[in-house]
Amino acid sequence: MTARKPKPAPRPPSAAEAVPRGRRSTINDIARLAGVSKKTVSRVINESPFVRAETREKVREIIREIGFTPDPQARGLAFRRAFLIGMIYDNPSAQYIVNMQQGILDAMRGTSFELVIRPSDRASPTFLEDILHFVERQKLFGVILPPSMSEDERLIRLLDEIDCPCVRIASVALGPRETMIVTHDHTGGKSAARYLADLGHRKIAHISGPATFRSAHERRRGFSEGLAESGLKLERKFDREAGYTFETGYAAAKSLLAAEERPTAIFTGNDEMALGAYKAAREAGLDIPKDLSVVGFDDSPLAERVWPLLTTIKLPIRDMGRMAAEKLLATQKQRKGEPAASADVIPTLVVRDSATKPA
Amino acid sequence: MTARKPKPAPRPPSAAEAVPRGRRSTINDIARLAGVSKKTVSRVINESPFVRAETREKVREIIREIGFTPDPQARGLAFRRAFLIGMIYDNPSAQYIVNMQQGILDAMRGTSFELVIRPSDRASPTFLEDILHFVERQKLFGVILPPSMSEDERLIRLLDEIDCPCVRIASVALGPRETMIVTHDHTGGKSAARYLADLGHRKIAHISGPATFRSAHERRRGFSEGLAESGLKLERKFDREAGYTFETGYAAAKSLLAAEERPTAIFTGNDEMALGAYKAAREAGLDIPKDLSVVGFDDSPLAERVWPLLTTIKLPIRDMGRMAAEKLLATQKQRKGEPAASADVIPTLVVRDSATKPA
DNA sequence: CTGAAAGCGCTTACAG
């Protein structure tokens, strides 16, 4: 038996050294070091008010010194709820998704929560079943639903039944304020109408998103109202429904530009479709903005990559993600009468080069 | 006391009914129903060979009937490892990120793993520390690293030290085959060179990505080699380094086009920079492709949105994500001599409208 | 305000 190497000369002992190396420290280590029970440590971690201030401070001190963080898995098992937040989405725009993920993560920074993502297809026959399994198996703390997931009432009902908190992001208030981020797309549509009307356009067309998206309806409604304010009307022949995609936007614009009476301006329900309109205009030999003004919606990065730079309506997507996550996290510690976090966001016009006075 | 409602007429009893409703069934329910110990159920779940075939079948039958899935949290706690896979990234392209996430999720479908995402900044002073906390606290099963995370040797070393499996996606083999998806960007660069040389171009420029990205180097190297095959050379005056962004691509192209001797074609290290070249060409009054041919790299969705449609080199990003996740999952059950999954991906030329014969 | 016991739903040694 070789004798153990003698320990190096003793340095002043610190709590950090009292924990075996190579093993993550646990609540038991903290309890031992602080001379309290693990239950008390647990109380400190969970911010229970039933701990003497002095005790709490001592425990906190040790926790800080050791750099202890409770194991989310063990905590979750005992809580019967995981420290995971799900994002369930079907939005086709990659930039939208990534920005929103960023925003959600902004809000989660410093917490012990993590983000689990779940692209899903509402049209799948096993859609609800899949979500059910996902949420139940992972015991998600809650979920965030951007459009059009946020508009699926079957989904909302399901989540409600299994008691899974959710925050919905949608163009109008579809539920109670504590569970909604409202983006007021209607206002954005109105801005677009005002802008084009003020430039002097009279023959103004609209290419809207699919009827299955609430936002498509809201943008169109706001646009109509905005025109009305200027004594204009969204005429039937200038009113097209498309699918929020480049191809459908192109097709709709093409048919608009091929008609006897051509619009001098088009407002599209999103930027993708605006680029479709670019293509149709080019093919028709029309110059943007000289012969045709175009205004989009979203302010996707595309808007600054194309020529001419696209004038569009911007939604602060990252902020929306952050706000949604904040709301979700707030549901756990809804302190006495603390007012619910802000729930509203307003789209704003970003003027670039794709719209001007009519010829 | 009101009497309980009499039970409806008894139906043939099934295992499903033997489990209390409103509570998720556990391994104990299965054990009881199958008349075995929970340990045996656990063996079946974990595909241990030490279970009699008959016993295994019986247990499986019950599991199927009940629709039981083990609690990943409890399993993780006992395993000392979570059923979570992390994706750590800093790639600025949203489409790249979303596609790769999709691919990873493709591979995870049907498993009990979930994907946790982590955008990170390699330049942050707390970068390594943050990752360390993230991986250790969540006890991640493993991580997937796209470029340029995959190229960070400090990160690789750290993950190795804490025993966290990782799969790296990179343009060249930076580590053992079981831990790599190799994208051979070099080959893509070569294709671009061949294509432009075959069209008859002789004055061909390159705008590369930043030196901090291995892919930038590889694409440039392949391009150089491809030119050499046609007896051409990447001349110094036609060789520019930029930053993989629209703005830096624009600036580089502008300087190329302002020079005394102008190139007739430009190969850019990615699509973003190609669009920068579009802008520079437009400003210089040059028509693409008549006066200037442009070839990009990535085949981002932008490539089909702009005009003219961008000829570019495509990487199957979603497949790469899927392959990486498959590799990571394979590390757990690397059966006897089972050959490691394929690790290679080849970029391919997608011909559209932005390149043609020189004038 | 504080703690000892039991439990969350699994798996890892250890026996047999």
Added chain:
DNA sequence: CTGAAAGCGCTTACAG
């Protein structure tokens, strides 16, 4: 091939 005991790292009742 199978099982009873102990444990993963926390929290929830329940006492005091």
